[in-house]
Amino acid sequence: MIKQDNATIIWNRSLAGTVYSMGLTCSSAYQSAVPGQFVMVQTNKDLQPLLRRPFSISSIVGNQQLPKAIELLYKVVGKGTGRLSGLKPGQQLSLLGPLGKGFAIDPRRQTHYLAAGGIGVAPIRFLAQYMKSIGIDTSCIRVFIGGQSQDDLLCQADFEALGIRATITTDDGSAGDQCLITDPLAQAVQKHPPDMVYACGPRGMLACVAGIARQYNVACQVSIETMMACGIGACLGCAVQLSQEGQSYLHACLDGPVFDAKLLAL
Amino acid sequence: MTTCDLSVNIGGLELKNPVLTASGTFGYAKEFETIFDLNRLGGIIVKGLSLMPSKGNAPPRIVETSCGMLNAIGLENAGLDAFISDKLPFLKNLKTPVLANIYGTGIEAYAELAARLNDIEGISAIEVNISCPNVKEGGIAFGANASTAGKVTEAVRKNYQGPLIVKLSPNVTDITCIAKSVQDSGADAVSLINTITAMAVDIHTRRPKLANITGGLSGPAIKPVAVRMVWQTAQAINIPIIGVGGIMTAGDALEFIIAGASAVQVGTANFVNPLAAIEIIEGIEAYLAQQSLTSVRSLIGCLQV
Numbered sequence: 001m002i003k004q005d006n007a008t009i010i011w012n013r014s015l016a017g018t019v020y021s022m023g024l025t026c027s028s029a030y031q032s033a034v035p036g037q038f039v040m041v042q043t044n045k046d047l048q049p050l051l052r053r054p055f056s057i058s059s060i061v062g063n064q065q066l067p068k069a070i071e072l073l074y075k076v077v078g079k080g081t082g083r084l085s086g087l088k089p090g091q092q093l094s095l096l097g098p099l100g101k102g103f104a105i106d107p108r109r110q111t112h113y114l115a116a117g118g119i120g121v122a123p124i125r126f127l128a129q130y131m132k133s134i135g136i137d138t139s140c141i142r143v144f145i146g147g148q149s150q151d152d153l154l155c156q157a158d159f160e161a162l163g164i165r166a167t168i169t170t171d172d173g174s175a176g177d178q179c180l181i182t183d184p185l186a187q188a189v190q191k192h193p194p195d196m197v198y199a200c201g202p203r204g205m206l207a208c209v210a211g212i213a214r215q216y217n218v219a220c221q222v223s224i225e226t227m228m229a230c231g232i233g234a235c236l237g238c239a240v241q242l243s244q245e246g247q248s249y250l251h252a253c254l255d256g257p258v259f260d261a262k263l264l265a266l
Numbered sequence: 267m268t269t270c271d272l273s274v275n276i277g278g279l280e281l282k283n284p285v286l287t288a289s290g291t292f293g294y295a296k297e298f299e300t301i302f303d304l305n306r307l308g309g310i311i312v313k314g315l316s317l318m319p320s321k322g323n324a325p326p327r328i329v330e331t332s333c334g335m336l337n338a339i340g341l342e343n344a345g346l347d348a349f350i351s352d353k354l355p356f357l358k359n360l361k362t363p364v365l366a367n368i369y370g371t372g373i374e375a376y377a378e379l380a381a382r383l384n385d386i387e388g389i390s391a392i393e394v395n396i397s398c399p400n401v402k403e404g405g406i407a408f409g410a411n412a413s414t415a416g417k418v419t420e421a422v423r424k425n426y427q428g429p430l431i432v433k434l435s436p437n438v439t440d441i442t443c444i445a446k447s448v449q450d451s452g453a454d455a456v457s458l459i460n461t462i463t464a465m466a467v468d469i470h471t472r473r474p475k476l477a478n479i480t481g482g483l484s485g486p487a488i489k490p491v492a493v494r495m496v497w498q499t500a501q502a503i504n505i506p507i508i509g510v511g512g513i514m515t516a517g518d519a520l521e522f523i524i525a526g527a528s529a530v531q532v533g534t535a536n537f538v539n540p541l542a543a544i545e546i547i548e549g550i551e552a553y554l555a556q557q558s559l560t561s562v563r564s565l566i567g568c569l570q571v
Binding site: 001002003004042047048049050051052094096226227228229230232233234235236237238239240241248249 | 290291292293297298300301313319321322323324325326327328329330333334335337339342485486514534536537538539540541
């Protein structure tokens with residue numbers, strides 16, 4: 001159920017470079033939150049910037065029945081995230097959520113590959129946590145994390161702590177192999193095709209992941225980012241282009257942000 | 267507790283308070299159902315309706331600008347039949363008036379929509395959109411000219427017995443001429459302003475930020491323009507005006523009412539703060555109490571110049 005809450009900041013710290021982790025108190029509405037869902041955050045009551053900003057939930061603190069807090073990961077890119085980075089524990093933020101449709105997870109599936117590009121790791125991290133909580137054997141999960149440089153490689157230790165093997169790459173070679181994350185992903189999919197690929201990251205990366213999945217006939221879900229004003233299906237601003245021409249648009253806030261990759265024109 | 271009277275009458279439509287939600291910013295109301303009690307609203311104007319389904323414009327459809335946003339949604343909607351079967355049953359159960367906003371690709375389409383809505387229960391009034399800047403046919407094509415605006419109004423009036431509101435565009439040389447024309451053609455009220463045609467450029471790609479190239483500017487940036495137009499129009503016509511454009515707070519709403527609006531619509535603010543309309547109602551009530559006024563009606567058009 002969607003609720004607007006005044007959430008209190010519990011922590012707000014830099015993870016690396018301009019990437020931050022923020023913990024916020026949450027209501028019981030988040031009992032039903034699933035990976036891939038997001039919240040709309042009002043970054044400034046003074047309306048500068050005007051619109052809320054969407055952020056994927058990156059983890060839930062406490063257990064699913066009694067959520068104590070949600071964690072958001074964000075990269076400072078503009079006014080809104082700049083303002084967020086200056087906030088202190090104890091201050092409040094207006095939170096609208098949980099929103100959207102998350103990843104469809106079938107626990108009977110054998111192997112799961114997770115792919116994250118940069119800050120796109122946020123919902124993937126929650127996905128890994130959630131998969132473990134519903135009893136999926138984490139040795140059957142692999143995660144592929146890519147970034148521009150070492151500072152953009154996030155949460156590697158969190159995945160490893162869950163027992164998930166992580167493969168990392170960077171564009172500049174400062175950590176892992178110097179290549180795109182889709183290179184080792186393609187090799188792994190070819191060698192040991194998983195039952196499902198789950199991905200979040202820049203559009204170019206998602207297009208490439210979808211292409212790999214199509215090539216090896218593997219099911220694939222992607223979480224996409226779009227411009228969005230309301231987050232609840234009122235503005236229809238977040239229209240998503242579909243792969244089949246002539247079809248009407250879907251909307252990232254209601255039909256997504258997670259989609260079957262085959263549906264989308266990425 | 268106060269005993270202020272917030273009720274207003276808009277061309278025969280009784281509202282318990284003067285705050286409506288603007289078309290295209292509040293979906294079909296159900297989207298806000300879990301966030302607050304919808305029955306507290308003065309009224310709800312649902313997303314623009316056409317006879318046939320319309321898929322709207324290609325993305326990107328929105329972009330934020332200084333103190334505002336541009337949109338070029340393109341009036342995406344599932345059409346009248348789907349509205350009646352899928353959306354109306356929920357709306358009928360609300361205890362606040364629901365207004366349908368309609369647009370057509372030709373005068374005949376407006377007339378047919380009006381006739382069909384005249385015969386269904388659960389719609390308290392219609393707002394005729396002759397001012398959408400984001401569709402090639404319909405919308406602004408009819409609202410930019412006093413004569414065509416009058417003809418659309420006349421065609422709708424013939425087929426619709428309930429309160430008839432016409433939503434006007436600011437993208438005209440003199441909005442008062444259009445207002446007079448629709449008044450003379452049978453409108454019971456006018457609402458103004460729709461969005462202001464605008465655009466934004468991405469300097470890195472040297473492309474427009476919206477796929478539609480141009481869009482409609484809304485939000486706090488347009489409020490002073492809207493207040494000016496409401497005030498000018500209030501001098502020119504004698505049917506009620508619903509003020510709309512950048513209203514974020516009760517203070518903003520009161521500016522419109524003092525300038526001559528009998529009611530207001532809250533639009534972009536619904537995205538920023540889903541409780542905006544409720545907070546505006548409470549704020550107007552508090553203002554009346556503080557000013558020792560018993561009715562909001564005493565404020566309408568009280569501007570001293």
